Amino acid sequence: MTQTPVANWSYPTAIRFGAGRIAEIGEACAQAGIARPLLVTDRGLAALPVTANTLDVMEAAGLGRAVFAEVDPNPTEINMDAGIAAYKAGGHDGVIAFGGGSGLDLGKMIAFMAGQSRPVWDFEDIGDWWTRADADAIAPIVAVPTTAGTGSEVGRASVITNSQTHVKKIIFHPKVLPSVVICDPELTVGMPPAITAGTGMDAFIHCLEAYCSPHYHPMSQGIALEGMRLANDYLPRAYADGGDLEARAHMMSAAALGAVAFQKGLGAMHALSHPVGAIYNTHHGTTNAVVMPAVLRLNRPAIEGRIARAAAYLGIDGGFDGFFDHVMAMRESLGVPDRLGVMGVGTDRIDELVAMALEDPSAGGNPVPMTADNTHALYRATI
Numbered sequence: 001m002t003q004t005p006v007a008n009w010s011y012p013t014a015i016r017f018g019a020g021r022i023a024e025i026g027e028a029c030a031q032a033g034i035a036r037p038l039l040v041t042d043r044g045l046a047a048l049p050v051t052a053n054t055l056d057v058m059e060a061a062g063l064g065r066a067v068f069a070e071v072d073p074n075p076t077e078i079n080m081d082a083g084i085a086a087y088k089a090g091g092h093d094g095v096i097a098f099g100g101g102s103g104l105d106l107g108k109m110i111a112f113m114a115g116q117s118r119p120v121w122d123f124e125d126i127g128d129w130w131t132r133a134d135a136d137a138i139a140p141i142v143a144v145p146t147t148a149g150t151g152s153e154v155g156r157a158s159v160i161t162n163s164q165t166h167v168k169k170i171i172f173h174p175k176v177l178p179s180v181v182i183c184d185p186e187l188t189v190g191m192p193p194a195i196t197a198g199t200g201m202d203a204f205i206h207c208l209e210a211y212c213s214p215h216y217h218p219m220s221q222g223i224a225l226e227g228m229r230l231a232n233d234y235l236p237r238a239y240a241d242g243g244d245l246e247a248r249a250h251m252m253s254a255a256a257l258g259a260v261a262f263q264k265g266l267g268a269m270h271a272l273s274h275p276v277g278a279i280y281n282t283h284h285g286t287t288n289a290v291v292m293p294a295v296l297r298l299n300r301p302a303i304e305g306r307i308a309r310a311a312a313y314l315g316i317d318g319g320f321d322g323f324f325d326h327v328m329a330m331r332e333s334l335g336v337p338d339r340l341g342v343m344g345v346g347t348d349r350i351d352e353l354v355a356m357a358l359e360d361p362s363a364g365g366n367p368v369p370m371t372a373d374n375t376h377a378l379y380r381a382t383i
Contacts, residue, residue: 003246004018004019004185004245004246004249005017005018005249005250005253006018006019006021012154012177012260013154013177013178013179013180013181014031014179014180014181015154015180015181015182015183015256016028016180016181016182016183017183017249017252017253018183018184018185018249019184019185019186019245019249020184020186021182021183021184022053022054022057022144022182022184022186022187023057024182025054025057025058025061025063025096025142025144025182026057026058026060026061026062026063028142028180028182029061029063029094029096029142029180031179031180032094032140032141032142032178032179032180033093033094033140033179034063034093034094034095034096034140034142035063035093035094036063036064036066036090036091036092036093036094037058037063037064037066037092037093037094037095037096037142038066038067038068038083038086038087038090038092038094038095038096038110039051039054039055039058039065039066039067039068039095039096039098040067040068040069040071040083040095040096040097040098040099040103040106040107040110041067041068041069041071041098041099041103041107042069042071042072042073042099042100042102042103043069043070043071045069045098045099045100045103045146046067046069048190049190050146050187050190051067051098054098054144055067058096066086066090066092068082068083068086068087068110070082070083071083071099071102071103071106072102072161072281073102073281073283074102074159074161074168074277074278074281074284075102075105075106075109075160075161076160076161076162076163077120077121077160077162077163078163079106080106080109080110080113080120080160083106083107083109083110084110084113084114087110087111087114087139088114092139093139093140094111094139094140094141094142095107095108095110095111095139095140095141095142096141096142096143096144097111097141097142097143097144097152097153097178098143098144098146099144099145099146099147100145100146100147100149100150100195100199101147101149101150101152101159101199101202101284103146104143104145104150104152104153104158105150105152105158105159105160106158106160107141107143108141108143108152108158108176108178109158109160109171109176111138111139111140111141111176112133112138112139112158112171112173112175112176114137114139115134115136115137115138115139116133116134116137117134118132118133120160120171121162121169123171123172123173124169124170124171124172125157125170125171125172125361129172130172130173130174133173135173135175138173138175138176140179141176141177141178141179142178142179142180142181142182143178143180143181143182144181144182144184144187145181145183145187145188145252145255146187146188146191147188147191147195147199147255148185148188148196148199148200148203148238148248148251148252148254148255149198149199149200149201149202149203149255149285150199150202150203150206150255150259150284150285151203151206151255151256151257151258151259151260152259153178153181153183153256153259154177154178154181154256154259154260155176155177155259156172156173156174156175156176156177157170157171157172157173157176158170158171158176159171159274161277161278166278166279167275167278167356167359168274168275168277168278168360170361183252183253183256185245185248185249185251185252186245186248188238188248188251188252189242189243189245189248190242191242193239193242193335194286194335195283196235196238196239196242196251197235197239197286197289197334197335197336198283198284198285198286198289198336199255199285200231200235200238200239200251200254200285200334201231201235201285201286201288201289201292201331201334201336202255202258202284202285202288202289203227203231203235203251203254203255203257203258203285204227204228204231204232204235204254204258205258205269205270205285205288205289205292206224206227206255206258206259206261206262206266207223207224207225207227207228207231207254207257207258207261208224208228208269208292209262209265209266209267209269209270209362209365210223210224210258210261210262210263210264210265210266211224211225211228211261211306211310212267212299212302212303212306212307212367213264213265213266213267213365213366213367214265214302214365214367215264215265215365217263217264217265220260220261220262220263220264221261221264223257223260223261224257224258224261224262224264225310225313226257227253227254227257227258227261228310228313228314229313229314230250230251230253230254230257231251231254231258232314232326232330233250234246234247234250234251234254235247235251235254235330235334236330236333236334238251239333239334264365265362265364265365266362266365267295267299267362267363267365267366267367268291268295268298268299268357268362268363268366268368268370268375268378269288269291269292269295269362270288270360270362271357271358271360271362271363271366271370271375272287272291272295272353272357272375272378272379272382273287273288273291274356274357274360274362275352275353275356275357275360276340276345276353278356279349279352279353279356280343280344280345282340282343282344282345283343286336286337286343287340287343289331289334289336290336290337290338290339290340290343290382291340291378291382292327292331293324293327293328293331294378294381294382295366295378296324296327298368298374298378299366299367299368300320301368302367302368303320303367304319304320307319307320307323308320308323310323311323311326314326339382339383340382340383341383345383346383347380347383350376350379350380350383351376353379354372354375354376354379357370357375357379358370358371358372358375
């Protein structure tokens, strides 16, 4: 019988990893210094038993059961402002960020912005803009992922879509890193196969793009490699059998590894995906998976040797070609669409998408420099 891993980690923050550990939410809040938390999640998750059960555990621990769920799939500053109003009205002293990327990202931003006097866009991840924030006014955060994809539970930033410009912005501050994380793979068992696939591919692609990024960061390089291996080995299992707790656990680790790894940088997959998600509201991880083959082809001259080494570590024969064929087959087996058009993306706004992609912070980490011409070609190849 396989054993689902249980562990306590202190890197990159305090992590309680293991099945059933949502029962420790009271201890986690006490460790973070939170007595009156606001649980922040998305609308869909708020209606599911996994959230009701967590609220029951919170209530039993004397934490109340306050919840804010007005969170869009690609959260905006409108969602954030509503959440801050709920946070202040309830007299809360911290946030439990609960869910997939949208719930985690918005929960972190509510805790970050509730005590700030400047607009959120003043803290975009540009230079030292984060130093503009009042660090002492940032509320503590406990993060509880319910998907295995973004890794936002171990990240120091959130992605927020500007509702006016439809541009995704990365908001960064070191103290946005949650104080305590509960990684309980049992919370991911109810994920539908399509979400398992999309979030799992997001984790894999975080690791893949970080691994291929030309920036120097050996620690992230090693983390990216192991994250790719875990996702490669266990995502097909989690997709085939949603109740496979061992596979769910290793995918939860892969997601966290991806978020730590991409401190090294991301690339064109994310630069293409962010504008598409902002304009067409597509699922982020699935969008990444759709554009992955075209970006791998573009980057081949710069990454062929590096990918061959990764393929060997993953047990894939045939160097770059073997790796490419393998991820194509994996993508197909997970039901990922071949083209963005299937997801409702049209060709009528390609010039706008290209301009946004070239401005995206991820563009700078691509191994082959992104230009208007090659970015236009990438969108043509994927839509």
